[in-house]
Amino acid sequence: MFPPISLEILVLALGFILLLAESFSNSTNKRGLAHIAIFCLGWIFAISFFTASAPATLAPGSYWNFYSGDGVSLVFKRIALLTTIAVLVLALDYESTLAKLLPSAHKGAGTGEFYILPLFTCTGLMLMASAVDLVMAFAALELVTISFYVLVAYARRSHASLEAGVKYLILGALSTGFIVYGITWIFGLTGETHFTKVAEKLAHLRGDDTAILFAFLLVLVGLGFKVAAVPFQSWVPDVYEGAPTPVTAFLSVGSKAASFLLFLRVLEPFLGVESILPKVLQVLAIVAGATLIFGNLAALPQNSLKRLLAYSSIGHAGYLLTAIACIGAGGSLLLGVGTTVGYYLFAYMLMTLLAFAVLTLVSVNSKGEEIQHFNGLSKRSPFLAFAMVVAMSSLAGVPLTAGFYGKFLVFAQIIQAHQWGLLALGVITVGAGFYYYFRVVAAMYWHDPLETTPITVAPLSKITISLLIASIFYFGINPNPVLSALRTSAPSVAAAAH
């Protein structure tokens, strides 16, 4: 059995080796780098099934004060690894578009780092999933965010990409400011940064409810930016639309998944403070409701599929926040909510990556990302059209898909908590979701194509897309493998705090 941190070390080593290989080799073909990275990440993913789970310790001066290798973090690490693999496959498809948007000396020049930087992002995402200390969480979060600043602005000759990069940089820095300020308040109140110790100290603080609530709100604002919760979502549509498509997929899946796990871990100490619990849950319910309404209603009139997926990403953040807001009194249900959130994010990863894989191929071939570019896709490539139908059905929540079971878990959570207002909102927004997701399906099957050239799909992309389709059905019918992986070990913080 390997220790859990071996995954991060391996990905990091892979990144260093490829970075050196890229700078010292004379080869002008950078595609090999991506192939090596995909191959090695596949092996690292396999190794993740042979890692021993090791919860964080509280020994003074130990490495493992910062790092928890519990079962939930392992699932999120697998999500990060799979996302990175898929993003690299998408990046290979996207190469022809990206090469035009770079000031390159010769063909394909400058694309090397586009395949290598995601590896460092992946390391950051995995460290974030394991962080059980505010300092560690912040360092990992910044590693992720800074590599995303570069990736979003990567297509330098595209104004949209540069604009997206600057917007993301400024708003990301603002949200970082909120998180750091929140951390200083938490540290000021408790004198600790480890989540377990923070939980202990917070539970015994008396008479400082306002200050605790303030610290919670600051962290909520900061992490709300990262997970695209309303009212901190204003950057999402522009950044998602301007960024290179593979990066958009990475942002909407990888960054969101790791941020949600971190959010759960940060939230937990605050749930132990009984005097502010009703207020915390109320704030969460309001944010969740607003996110649900805004994400789903703003997606309705969108004509660009990339923008539509951006709003849908906000909408899905809404469902996840709704599940979190229904934690119930005492916070004892966190394990249940952790499972719901983990499964939902896993399903969200499958369907969103599938949608972005098709979007990348269509946009490279049709020079556009509007829904009209999908017109008549069933005639140009029945395979891609079918893949998109599966992705859209799963995003909308059609039964037998992974997306349905994720929504089912969320609604079960809402009913358990008797949150009837959120339930009504959830039902209405799911209905809205059916409308805008199936507009894409209608365009593909019932509209005449703008152009008739068939789209050829590279073998690697074909395998990836087929695997994603198969997993959406498999985990929609049999979700148990993911659920049991999430349930095997309680988050160490929960075990220690209660």
Add this chain to the structure above:
Amino acid sequence: MSPILFWLFTALMLAFGTSVVLNRDPVASALSLVASFLCLSALFVGLDAFFIGVIQILVYAGAVMVLFLFIIMLLDLKAEQRRQFNRLSLAGGGAVAVGFMFELLHVLNSFSIGKNPFPPLGVARLDDVRQVGITLFTQFNLPFQTVGVLVLVASVGVIVLSRRELK
């Protein structure tokens, strides 16, 4: 630290900070930022945190801001045009800022620890360089190494994004 010095340096720091935002000449803005950092380091020194105070001057005021000034002068940036702000967004931004200030005042008012003066530190002179080093390299080693990777990613990113012609 004498309260007079504290208020003096705080006021100066805030005044220079405001002038960073209000100045339209980028050189003046950058110099105001240097002055603001100097006052901040004076506050650190007043708290007996000599190491952080010195680092503040060496790294921020010395290295980073001088680099900023070089870039500003190399690019020969001119004073910005006064921009027309949308009234609604101006009002919205102002409302958020004022709201946040009142919230902060309310929180500080009801914050029991905040009302008591901070107890004096036991040792007047800490060997702070050694303490910072030990904390960083032993206790906080894992986050420290993560930050190392972060710096690598940032420097790769800067080269990728700024190189005139990619090879």
